[in-house]
Amino acid sequence: MLTNWFTFLLHRFLKESAGEPLYLLFCAIKQQVEKGPLDAVTGEARYSLSEDKLIRxxxxxxxxxxxxxxxxxxxxxxxxxxxxxxxxxxxxxxxxxxxxxxxxxxxxxxxxxxxxxxxxxxxxxxxxxxxxxxxxxxxxxxxxxxxxxxxxxxxxxxxxxxxxxxxxxxxxxxxxxxxxxxxxxxxxxxxxxxxxxxxxxxxxxxxxxxxxxxxxxxxxxxxxxxxxxxxxxxxxxxxxxxMVSEIYLTRLLATKGTLQKFVDDLFETVLSTAHRGSALPLAIKFMFDFLDDQADRHGITDPDVRHTWKSNCLPLRFWVNVIKNPQFVFDVHKTPITDACLSVVAQTFMDSCSTSAQRLGKDSPSTKLLYAKDLPAYRAWVERYYRDIAKMTTISDQDMDAYLVEQSRLHAGEFNTLAALGELFHYVERYREEILTALERDAYCRRHKLGPRLEQAITLVHSHS
Missing domain, CATH: 3.10.20.90 (Phosphatidylinositol 3-kinase Catalytic Subunit; Chain A, domain 1)
Incomplete structure (x- = not known):
């Protein structure tokens, strides 16, 4: 549900800002791969980011x-x-x-x-x-x-x-x-x-x-x-x-060097609060503030926990999926070799959002070794991104409500809202007692009488079914 929420609300940001560097990365990978031999049966190529899809x-x-x-x-x-x-x-x-x-x-x-x-x-x-x-x-x-x-x-x-x-x-x-x-x-x-x-x-x-x-x-x-x-x-x-594995890594690094600018541009766009004049989507600020508020309520002071929550919420749940699957955004065909290369980029993005120390050795996978020198800079971008969002002015409930209403208006008629409400109702019915208990415990929900209003909605649906 959270993934779909972000997919809907980040559509404009993806279209106006992040879409361009993602498309350019996709095209750059395709062009680089096709410069050299590509096995039509195995899907292996001379120019690849993935050792699994490298012609030896x-x-x-x-x-x-x-x-x-x-x-x-x-x-x-x-x-x-x-x-x-x-x-x-x-x-x-x-x-x-x-x-x-x-x-x-x-x-x-x-x-x-x-x-x-x-x-x-x-x-x-x-x-x-x-x-x-x-x-x-x-x-x-x-x-x-x-x-x-x-x-x-x-x-x-x-x-x-x-x-x-x-x-x-x-x-x-x-x-x-x-x-x-x-x-x-x-x-x-x-x-x-x-x-x-x-x-x-x-x-x-x-x-x-x-x-x-x-x-x-x-x-x-x-x-x-x-x-x-x-x-x-x-x-x-x-x-x-x-060929020996050292030669493999050299060829992987050569391909990586060709694509470096495109990877950097994509990461910089995604991990910036104001890239090329594009403002941060309100949904991101609202969700990150919600996570910080929950951490405060439960007395969680460890910054790594908050960092991990935010990484699991947005970069790993939404952006990794977009990076690995550009065909979800564009009308393009993703070949197996392109998929393998994009998976390496997505894995690097995931590692950039991690707080765990990366220990590399001779047995480490090439996907880890390939971007090992770039990882500290990428992690610094992620930390700066989270700090910048935390410093931004808090979004009021009224502004967020207005924002959601406007997004609904922009996409009116594009979705089957009755079907969506039906799916939500099945979920509510299944977890009715748990939801009502949670609403009763929350001060904001009690103040706005959300529990009784939900019970009225359930009764109304049953009376018309």
Missing amino acids: QQIDYKTLTLLCACPDPPGGAALPVKVLNCDTVTQAKEKLLDALHRGAPMSQRPRANDLELEWCQEGSGRILLQDEDSTSRVEGDWKRINTLAHYQVTDGSTVALVPHQASAVNLTGAGGSVSRSLSRYETLLRTSGSPDSLRLRAPILTPEREAGTRLWHLVRSHDPLVGGGGDAGGGGPERGSK
């Missing part, structure tokens, strides 16, 4: 610039888009869609699975690229997902995203045949030792994956010692030994 092997790759034909307007100038030659076809399609629909909500964008990727070649027609087809490399019970390097897509190539033609899937299913000429591209693949059939203008039937066949992209998940070796050499020998 050395993957060779090259950056390519593809010229993507713009569907709107037709015939417009091609859009240059950077991809990696080790990207799967679907990963390439996602990057092309990101460029073509930059800034568009994810729910309003075409889906990669609904589109085909065509490689346009002068004099050789259009080559249809797919993650799996009859050219896919199979070794034992392992099948490798096709990449741009598998098709030998070159830098500066022209590509196009076209609607998926479901009617073309079963071209040979009725006993017919697909005739096509042998292109220069097929000849090149045959002479270079690659598979000798490709999907051109008419797609070739892809046989169903045999039972027990396992897909892999860059690294075979069953053997962490086997490196993908990249695809840059057209399927050269697999190589790569497991």
Whole structure:
């Protein structure tokens, strides 16, 4: 209930202040991850904040610039888009869609699975690229997902995203045949030792994956010692030994350094009482004063207890959830690798709100080591934030009531209030005696006769049910 209360009342602050640095952090993580190899099967990446989602092997790759034909307007100038030659076809399609629909909500964008990727070649027609087809490399019970390097897509190539033609899937299913000429591209693949059939203008039937066949992209998940070796050499020998943990940490730190500014900006915005002219939401001041008042009433003088109450109330209950789940705020798609990176940031935010001394050793998780030097500064921000709020003028009950009425007016018609009241009534009925006893013990509640008024409301609901 407290989480939902904050979610409702901090909506404006999130929209006008904290939303921007959160979105920029999300975009920065996505962009950094996509600069290097990202395994489509395991979700591991070369650039990561999470050791659990870090590719341990050395993957060779090259950056390519593809010229993507713009569907709107037709015939417009091609859009240059950077991809990696080790990207799967679907990963390439996602990057092309990101460029073509930059800034568009994810729910309003075409889906990669609904589109085909065509490689346009002068004099050789259009080559249809797919993650799996009859050219896919199979070794034992392992099948490798096709990449741009598998098709030998070159830098500066022209590509196009076209609607998926479901009617073309079963071209040979009725006993017919697909005739096509042998292109220069097929000849090149045959002479270079690659598979000798490709999907051109008419797609070739892809046989169903045999039972027990396992897909892999860059690294075979069953053997962490086997490196993908990249695809840059057209399927050269697999190589790569497991790197030592010190190298892992170095790569994690490199990614962390790239994202540092975005993490700092988000934390500074969330832990500031007046950031960029945005005033502190009244709900935060009201709740923190309530917690201090409860501590005074119960004779709790330990500052760590008050600090922990406030941390559990707002940062850990609300902000951590928002940081880990930006898709709750924005119309975006959160991939597993992005989720892993955001979880590291959220864990750092949680550690910043803790009062316990952090003891680090050689066996400490990388998530703790990564931000160990930054943690004292972040904890100082949290303590300053709590002190600044405590020094602010207390909000009167009348002002808070007016604030809540105004928030209700702003969002009138957006919620089913009767359903909400029904849920509250079920809660009140379940704990009726406990609530009435608590109201009777509280001086403010007795003064305003909240107990008898609640009993009248319960009687009224029963009389109309």
